[in-house]
Amino acid sequence: MKHFSNKIIHWYQQNKRDLPWRDTKDAYLIWLSEIILQQTRVDQGMEYYRKFAKEFPSVKHLAKADNEKVMKLWQGLGYYSRARNLHATAKIITDNYKGKFPSEYADILSLKGIGEYTAAAIASFAFDKPHAVVDGNVYRVLARVFGIETPIDSSQGKKEFYQLANELIDKKNPAIHNQAIMELGAIQCKPVNPDCSVCPLNTICFAYSKKRVSELPVKAKKTKTRNRFFNYIVLHHNGNIAINKRVEKDIWINLYDFPLIETEKELTEEQFLRSTEWIEFIEKNKYTIRSVSANYKHILSHQKIYARFWEIDCPKPFDKIIPKTALVINKKSIHDHAVSRLIEKYLQDRNY
Numbered sequence: 517m518k519h520f521s522n523k524i525i526h527w528y529q530q531n532k533r534d535l536p537w538r539d540t541k542d543a544y545l546i547w548l549s550e551i552i553l554q555q556t557r558v559d560q561g562m563e564y565y566r567k568f569a570k571e572f573p574s575v576k577h578l579a580k581a582d583n584e585k586v587m588k589l590w591q592g593l594g595y596y597s598r599a600r601n602l603h604a605t606a607k608i609i610t611d612n613y614k615g616k617f618p619s620e621y622a623d624i625l626s627l628k629g630i631g632e633y634t635a636a637a638i639a640s641f642a643f644d645k646p647h648a649v650v651d652g653n654v655y656r657v658l659a660r661v662f663g664i665e666t667p668i669d670s671s672q673g674k675k676e677f678y679q680l681a682n683e684l685i686d687k688k689n690p691a692i693h694n695q696a697i698m699e700l701g702a703i704q705c706k707p708v709n710p711d712c713s714v715c716p717l718n719t720i721c722f723a724y725s726k727k728r729v730s731e732l733p734v735k736a737k738k739t740k741t742r743n744r745f746f747n748y749i750v751l752h753h754n755g756n757i758a759i760n761k762r763v764e765k766d767i768w769i770n771l772y773d774f775p776l777i778e779t780e781k782e783l784t785e786e787q788f789l790r791s792t793e794w795i796e797f798i799e800k801n802k803y804t805i806r807s808v809s810a811n812y813k814h815i816l817s818h819q820k821i822y823a824r825f826w827e828i829d830c831p832k833p834f835d836k837i838i839p840k841t842a843l844v845i846n847k848k849s850i851h852d853h854a855v856s857r858l859i860e861k862y863l864q865d866r867n868y
Protein backbone atom coordinates (compact mmCIF):
# COMPACT_ATOMS: atom_id res chain seq x y z
CA MET A 517 0.00 0.00 0.00
CA LYS A 518 2.89 2.31 0.82
CA HIS A 519 4.18 1.41 -2.61
CA PHE A 520 1.00 2.76 -4.27
CA SER A 521 1.12 5.97 -2.27
CA ASN A 522 4.83 6.57 -2.92
CA LYS A 523 4.34 6.15 -6.65
CA ILE A 524 1.45 8.58 -6.94
CA ILE A 525 3.04 11.17 -4.63
CA HIS A 526 6.28 11.07 -6.59
CA TRP A 527 4.34 11.46 -9.85
CA TYR A 528 2.27 14.30 -8.36
CA GLN A 529 5.33 16.29 -7.36
CA GLN A 530 6.54 16.21 -10.95
CA ASN A 531 3.24 16.68 -12.77
CA LYS A 532 0.75 18.61 -10.68
CA ARG A 533 -1.03 21.62 -12.09
CA ASP A 534 -0.41 24.95 -10.42
CA LEU A 535 -3.82 25.78 -8.92
CA PRO A 536 -4.40 28.71 -6.53
CA TRP A 537 -6.25 26.69 -3.85
CA ARG A 538 -3.30 24.33 -3.54
CA ASP A 539 -1.15 27.07 -1.97
CA THR A 540 -3.31 27.41 1.11
CA LYS A 541 -4.16 25.58 4.31
CA ASP A 542 -7.11 27.92 4.90
CA ALA A 543 -10.12 25.62 5.30
CA TYR A 544 -12.51 28.32 4.11
CA LEU A 545 -10.67 28.75 0.79
CA ILE A 546 -10.31 24.99 0.36
CA TRP A 547 -14.04 24.55 0.99
CA LEU A 548 -14.84 27.34 -1.48
CA SER A 549 -12.70 25.74 -4.18
CA GLU A 550 -14.16 22.28 -3.59
CA ILE A 551 -17.74 23.51 -3.84
CA ILE A 552 -16.98 25.50 -6.99
CA LEU A 553 -15.21 22.54 -8.57
CA GLN A 554 -18.13 20.15 -8.07
CA GLN A 555 -19.65 19.78 -11.55
CA THR A 556 -17.37 22.52 -12.94
CA ARG A 557 -14.24 22.38 -15.07
CA VAL A 558 -11.06 23.65 -13.42
CA ASP A 559 -10.47 26.45 -15.96
CA GLN A 560 -14.00 27.80 -15.52
CA GLY A 561 -13.94 27.28 -11.73
CA MET A 562 -10.67 29.19 -11.35
CA GLU A 563 -12.22 32.47 -12.44
CA TYR A 564 -15.12 32.04 -9.99
CA TYR A 565 -12.80 31.00 -7.17
CA ARG A 566 -10.74 34.17 -7.65
CA LYS A 567 -13.86 36.36 -7.75
CA PHE A 568 -15.31 34.81 -4.58
CA ALA A 569 -12.02 34.80 -2.67
CA LYS A 570 -11.52 38.47 -3.53
CA GLU A 571 -15.06 39.57 -2.74
CA PHE A 572 -15.40 37.41 0.38
CA PRO A 573 -11.90 36.76 1.77
CA SER A 574 -13.16 34.99 4.89
CA VAL A 575 -16.11 32.96 6.04
CA LYS A 576 -17.37 35.98 8.00
CA HIS A 577 -17.36 38.16 4.89
CA LEU A 578 -19.40 35.55 3.05
CA ALA A 579 -21.82 35.17 5.97
CA LYS A 580 -22.49 38.91 6.02
CA ALA A 581 -23.03 39.19 2.26
CA ASP A 582 -26.36 39.91 0.69
CA ASN A 583 -27.92 36.76 -0.80
CA GLU A 584 -28.62 38.42 -4.15
CA LYS A 585 -24.95 39.41 -4.38
CA VAL A 586 -23.80 35.83 -3.76
CA MET A 587 -26.19 34.50 -6.39
CA LYS A 588 -25.17 37.16 -8.89
CA LEU A 589 -21.50 36.31 -8.43
CA TRP A 590 -22.32 32.62 -8.94
CA GLN A 591 -24.23 33.35 -12.15
CA GLY A 592 -23.19 31.13 -15.04
CA LEU A 593 -21.74 28.35 -12.89
CA GLY A 594 -24.96 26.32 -12.64
CA TYR A 595 -26.15 24.04 -9.81
CA TYR A 596 -27.21 27.05 -7.79
CA SER A 597 -28.00 25.04 -4.66
CA ARG A 598 -24.23 25.06 -4.15
CA ALA A 599 -24.25 28.86 -3.78
CA ARG A 600 -27.25 28.81 -1.44
CA ASN A 601 -25.60 26.15 0.73
CA LEU A 602 -22.28 28.00 0.75
CA HIS A 603 -24.00 31.10 2.04
CA ALA A 604 -26.10 29.24 4.64
CA THR A 605 -23.07 27.29 5.87
CA ALA A 606 -20.95 30.45 6.17
CA LYS A 607 -23.63 31.84 8.51
CA ILE A 608 -23.66 28.63 10.58
CA ILE A 609 -19.86 28.66 10.93
CA THR A 610 -19.97 32.32 11.95
CA ASP A 611 -22.74 31.79 14.50
CA ASN A 612 -21.91 28.34 15.90
CA TYR A 613 -18.13 28.14 15.48
CA LYS A 614 -17.26 31.84 15.95
CA GLY A 615 -16.21 32.07 12.31
CA LYS A 616 -13.56 29.37 12.65
CA PHE A 617 -13.94 26.41 10.32
CA PRO A 618 -14.41 23.19 12.33
CA SER A 619 -11.45 20.81 12.02
CA GLU A 620 -13.08 17.47 12.92
CA TYR A 621 -14.36 15.34 10.04
CA ALA A 622 -17.74 14.69 11.74
CA ASP A 623 -18.33 18.40 12.39
CA ILE A 624 -17.37 19.30 8.83
CA LEU A 625 -19.67 16.59 7.45
CA SER A 626 -22.61 17.91 9.49
CA LEU A 627 -22.51 21.24 7.62
CA LYS A 628 -25.07 21.96 4.90
CA GLY A 629 -23.95 21.14 1.37
CA ILE A 630 -20.89 19.16 2.52
CA GLY A 631 -20.91 15.46 1.69
CA GLU A 632 -18.36 12.76 2.49
CA TYR A 633 -16.06 13.68 -0.35
CA THR A 634 -15.87 17.40 0.50
CA ALA A 635 -15.56 16.71 4.25
CA ALA A 636 -12.61 14.38 3.57
CA ALA A 637 -11.02 16.94 1.25
CA ILE A 638 -11.25 19.75 3.83
CA ALA A 639 -10.21 17.52 6.77
CA SER A 640 -7.14 16.25 4.91
CA PHE A 641 -6.05 19.31 2.90
CA ALA A 642 -6.53 21.87 5.68
CA PHE A 643 -6.04 19.82 8.85
CA ASP A 644 -3.96 16.79 7.73
CA LYS A 645 -6.57 14.29 8.95
CA PRO A 646 -6.28 10.82 7.35
CA HIS A 647 -9.63 10.69 5.55
CA ALA A 648 -9.52 9.43 1.99
CA VAL A 649 -11.27 11.42 -0.72
CA VAL A 650 -13.31 9.42 -3.20
CA ASP A 651 -14.55 11.39 -6.19
CA GLY A 652 -15.13 10.29 -9.79
CA ASN A 653 -11.41 10.47 -10.54
CA VAL A 654 -10.53 8.29 -7.57
CA TYR A 655 -13.22 5.71 -8.43
CA ARG A 656 -11.73 5.44 -11.91
CA VAL A 657 -8.12 5.00 -10.77
CA LEU A 658 -9.02 2.41 -8.13
CA ALA A 659 -11.38 0.43 -10.36
CA ARG A 660 -8.72 0.19 -13.05
CA VAL A 661 -5.63 -0.41 -10.92
CA PHE A 662 -7.29 -3.00 -8.67
CA GLY A 663 -9.69 -4.46 -11.26
CA ILE A 664 -12.85 -3.75 -9.26
CA GLU A 665 -16.02 -4.51 -11.19
CA THR A 666 -18.58 -3.58 -8.52
CA PRO A 667 -20.65 -0.71 -9.96
CA ILE A 668 -19.44 2.61 -8.58
CA ASP A 669 -23.02 3.90 -8.29
CA SER A 670 -24.18 1.02 -6.05
CA SER A 671 -24.12 1.08 -2.25
CA GLN A 672 -21.90 -2.00 -2.23
CA GLY A 673 -19.51 -0.28 -4.65
CA LYS A 674 -19.38 2.83 -2.55
CA LYS A 675 -18.53 0.79 0.53
CA GLU A 676 -15.80 -1.19 -1.23
CA PHE A 677 -14.15 1.83 -2.81
CA TYR A 678 -14.22 3.84 0.42
CA GLN A 679 -12.69 0.99 2.34
CA LEU A 680 -9.92 0.49 -0.19
CA ALA A 681 -9.21 4.23 -0.46
CA ASN A 682 -8.89 4.46 3.33
CA GLU A 683 -6.54 1.45 3.42
CA LEU A 684 -4.35 3.02 0.75
CA ILE A 685 -4.03 6.48 2.27
CA ASP A 686 -0.65 7.51 3.58
CA LYS A 687 -1.59 8.42 7.16
CA LYS A 688 1.47 10.60 7.56
CA ASN A 689 0.81 12.56 4.37
CA PRO A 690 -2.96 12.44 3.81
CA ALA A 691 -3.18 15.84 2.12
CA ILE A 692 -0.63 15.13 -0.57
CA HIS A 693 -1.80 11.52 -1.01
CA ASN A 694 -5.37 12.67 -1.66
CA GLN A 695 -4.26 15.46 -3.97
CA ALA A 696 -2.07 13.00 -5.86
CA ILE A 697 -4.71 10.35 -6.52
CA MET A 698 -7.26 12.95 -7.61
CA GLU A 699 -4.77 14.65 -9.90
CA LEU A 700 -3.72 11.33 -11.39
CA GLY A 701 -7.37 10.60 -12.20
CA ALA A 702 -7.89 14.08 -13.61
CA ILE A 703 -4.92 14.39 -15.93
CA GLN A 704 -3.37 10.93 -16.39
CA CYS A 705 -5.99 8.19 -15.92
CA LYS A 706 -8.55 9.99 -18.08
CA PRO A 707 -11.96 8.45 -18.81
CA VAL A 708 -11.16 7.79 -22.48
CA ASN A 709 -7.86 6.60 -24.01
CA PRO A 710 -5.43 7.37 -21.19
CA ASP A 711 -1.77 7.12 -22.17
CA CYS A 712 -0.93 4.17 -19.93
CA SER A 713 2.64 3.92 -21.24
CA VAL A 714 3.65 6.96 -19.17
CA CYS A 715 1.57 6.18 -16.07
CA PRO A 716 3.43 5.61 -12.77
CA LEU A 717 1.00 2.78 -11.94
CA ASN A 718 1.31 0.84 -15.18
CA THR A 719 3.38 -1.95 -13.62
CA ILE A 720 0.69 -2.72 -11.04
CA CYS A 721 -2.44 -1.79 -13.01
CA PHE A 722 -4.95 -4.61 -13.58
CA ALA A 723 -6.85 -2.87 -16.39
CA TYR A 724 -3.68 -2.03 -18.32
CA SER A 725 -2.21 -5.53 -18.09
CA LYS A 726 -5.53 -7.18 -19.04
CA LYS A 727 -6.38 -4.61 -21.77
CA ARG A 728 -9.61 -3.70 -19.99
CA VAL A 729 -9.07 0.03 -19.48
CA SER A 730 -12.18 1.04 -21.44
CA GLU A 731 -14.39 -1.36 -19.44
CA LEU A 732 -13.64 0.07 -16.01
CA PRO A 733 -15.12 1.55 -13.89
CA VAL A 734 -18.56 -0.08 -14.18
CA LYS A 735 -21.77 1.91 -13.74
CA ALA A 736 -25.10 0.24 -12.97
CA LYS A 737 -27.66 2.82 -13.98
CA LYS A 738 -28.08 4.97 -16.99
CA THR A 739 -29.34 8.41 -16.00
CA LYS A 740 -32.68 9.29 -17.54
CA THR A 741 -33.08 12.66 -19.18
CA ARG A 742 -36.34 14.57 -19.05
CA ASN A 743 -37.32 16.87 -21.93
CA ARG A 744 -39.03 20.14 -20.99
CA PHE A 745 -40.60 22.78 -23.21
CA PHE A 746 -40.50 26.38 -22.04
CA ASN A 747 -42.22 29.38 -23.59
CA TYR A 748 -40.93 32.51 -21.95
CA ILE A 749 -43.15 35.56 -22.17
CA VAL A 750 -41.18 38.80 -22.19
CA LEU A 751 -43.71 41.54 -21.55
CA HIS A 752 -42.82 45.11 -22.54
CA HIS A 753 -44.54 48.30 -21.50
CA ASN A 754 -42.97 51.75 -21.50
CA GLY A 755 -39.38 50.50 -21.21
CA ASN A 756 -40.34 48.09 -18.43
CA ILE A 757 -40.33 44.31 -18.45
CA ALA A 758 -41.55 41.67 -16.02
CA ILE A 759 -39.09 39.21 -14.52
CA ASN A 760 -40.03 36.28 -12.36
CA LYS A 761 -38.28 34.87 -9.30
CA ARG A 762 -38.25 31.07 -9.35
CA VAL A 763 -39.39 30.02 -5.91
CA GLU A 764 -40.73 26.51 -6.59
CA LYS A 765 -38.70 23.41 -5.82
CA ASP A 766 -37.32 23.03 -9.32
CA ILE A 767 -34.23 23.97 -11.29
CA TRP A 768 -32.77 27.48 -10.83
CA ILE A 769 -34.47 28.17 -7.51
CA ASN A 770 -34.21 31.86 -6.46
CA LEU A 771 -32.90 32.93 -9.86
CA TYR A 772 -34.87 35.21 -12.14
CA ASP A 773 -36.37 34.42 -15.50
CA PHE A 774 -39.49 35.62 -17.30
CA PRO A 775 -43.13 34.63 -16.85
CA LEU A 776 -43.22 31.11 -18.19
CA ILE A 777 -45.68 28.81 -19.87
CA GLU A 778 -44.37 25.26 -19.79
CA THR A 779 -46.01 22.68 -22.03
CA GLU A 780 -46.07 18.89 -21.61
CA LYS A 781 -44.86 18.29 -25.14
CA GLU A 782 -43.29 20.18 -27.96
CA LEU A 783 -45.78 22.51 -29.67
CA THR A 784 -45.38 24.36 -32.93
CA GLU A 785 -45.83 28.13 -32.76
CA GLU A 786 -49.34 27.77 -34.21
CA GLN A 787 -50.30 25.11 -31.66
CA PHE A 788 -48.93 27.20 -28.84
CA LEU A 789 -50.93 30.24 -29.98
CA ARG A 790 -54.10 28.13 -29.66
CA SER A 791 -53.28 26.94 -26.11
CA THR A 792 -55.56 28.04 -23.26
CA GLU A 793 -52.67 29.60 -21.36
CA TRP A 794 -51.73 31.80 -24.28
CA ILE A 795 -55.31 32.88 -24.91
CA GLU A 796 -55.93 33.65 -21.21
CA PHE A 797 -52.65 35.42 -20.61
CA ILE A 798 -51.93 37.21 -23.88
CA GLU A 799 -54.81 37.25 -26.32
CA LYS A 800 -57.50 38.30 -23.86
CA ASN A 801 -55.38 41.29 -22.85
CA LYS A 802 -54.97 42.36 -26.46
CA TYR A 803 -51.21 42.13 -26.32
CA THR A 804 -49.28 41.92 -29.57
CA ILE A 805 -46.31 39.81 -30.53
CA ARG A 806 -43.17 41.81 -31.20
CA SER A 807 -41.03 38.78 -32.05
CA VAL A 808 -40.49 35.14 -31.30
CA SER A 809 -37.06 33.60 -30.94
CA ALA A 810 -35.68 30.43 -32.44
CA ASN A 811 -35.60 27.40 -30.14
CA TYR A 812 -32.86 27.41 -27.51
CA LYS A 813 -31.65 24.00 -26.39
CA HIS A 814 -30.14 23.98 -22.92
CA ILE A 815 -28.75 20.80 -21.41
CA LEU A 816 -28.62 20.14 -17.67
CA SER A 817 -27.48 16.91 -16.04
CA HIS A 818 -30.93 15.27 -16.06
CA GLN A 819 -33.00 17.61 -18.16
CA LYS A 820 -33.04 19.01 -21.65
CA ILE A 821 -34.76 22.37 -21.89
CA TYR A 822 -36.18 23.58 -25.19
CA ALA A 823 -36.99 27.26 -24.77
CA ARG A 824 -38.67 29.85 -26.95
CA PHE A 825 -38.88 33.53 -26.04
CA TRP A 826 -41.94 35.55 -26.98
CA GLU A 827 -41.40 39.31 -26.90
CA ILE A 828 -44.77 40.93 -26.32
CA ASP A 829 -45.92 44.57 -26.52
CA CYS A 830 -48.48 45.52 -23.91
CA PRO A 831 -50.56 48.69 -24.40
CA LYS A 832 -51.31 48.90 -20.65
CA PRO A 833 -49.21 48.18 -17.53
CA PHE A 834 -49.13 44.47 -16.77
CA ASP A 835 -48.64 44.59 -12.99
CA LYS A 836 -51.99 42.98 -12.25
CA ILE A 837 -51.71 39.97 -14.48
CA ILE A 838 -48.16 38.81 -13.81
CA PRO A 839 -47.47 36.12 -11.18
CA LYS A 840 -47.04 37.19 -7.54
CA THR A 841 -43.39 36.18 -7.72
CA ALA A 842 -42.73 38.59 -10.62
CA LEU A 843 -41.26 42.07 -10.51
CA VAL A 844 -41.67 44.94 -12.93
CA ILE A 845 -38.30 46.47 -13.67
CA ASN A 846 -36.70 48.79 -16.15
CA LYS A 847 -35.39 46.68 -19.00
CA LYS A 848 -31.80 47.82 -18.42
CA SER A 849 -31.71 46.72 -14.79
CA ILE A 850 -32.15 43.04 -15.68
CA HIS A 851 -28.37 42.75 -15.36
CA ASP A 852 -28.62 43.48 -11.62
CA HIS A 853 -30.47 40.19 -11.11
CA ALA A 854 -29.06 36.68 -11.01
CA VAL A 855 -30.30 34.63 -13.95
CA SER A 856 -29.68 31.15 -15.34
CA ARG A 857 -27.15 30.51 -18.11
CA LEU A 858 -30.04 30.05 -20.55
CA ILE A 859 -31.50 33.49 -19.82
CA GLU A 860 -28.03 35.05 -19.86
CA LYS A 861 -27.46 33.61 -23.32
CA TYR A 862 -30.76 35.00 -24.59
CA LEU A 863 -30.02 38.43 -23.13
CA GLN A 864 -26.63 38.45 -24.84
CA ASP A 865 -28.12 37.40 -28.19
CA ARG A 866 -30.74 40.15 -27.97
CA ASN A 867 -28.26 42.80 -26.76
CA TYR A 868 -30.22 43.50 -23.62
Ligand code: SF4
Nearest residue numbers: 705710712715721724
Ligand atom coordinates in the same frame (compact mmCIF):
# COMPACT_ATOMS: atom_id res chain seq x y z
S1 SF4 B 1 -2.04 2.37 -16.29
FE1 SF4 B 1 -3.64 3.34 -17.46
S2 SF4 B 1 -5.55 2.57 -16.65
FE2 SF4 B 1 -3.96 2.06 -15.18
S3 SF4 B 1 -4.00 3.75 -13.74
FE3 SF4 B 1 -2.50 4.27 -15.28
S4 SF4 B 1 -3.59 5.48 -16.81
FE4 SF4 B 1 -5.12 4.42 -15.53
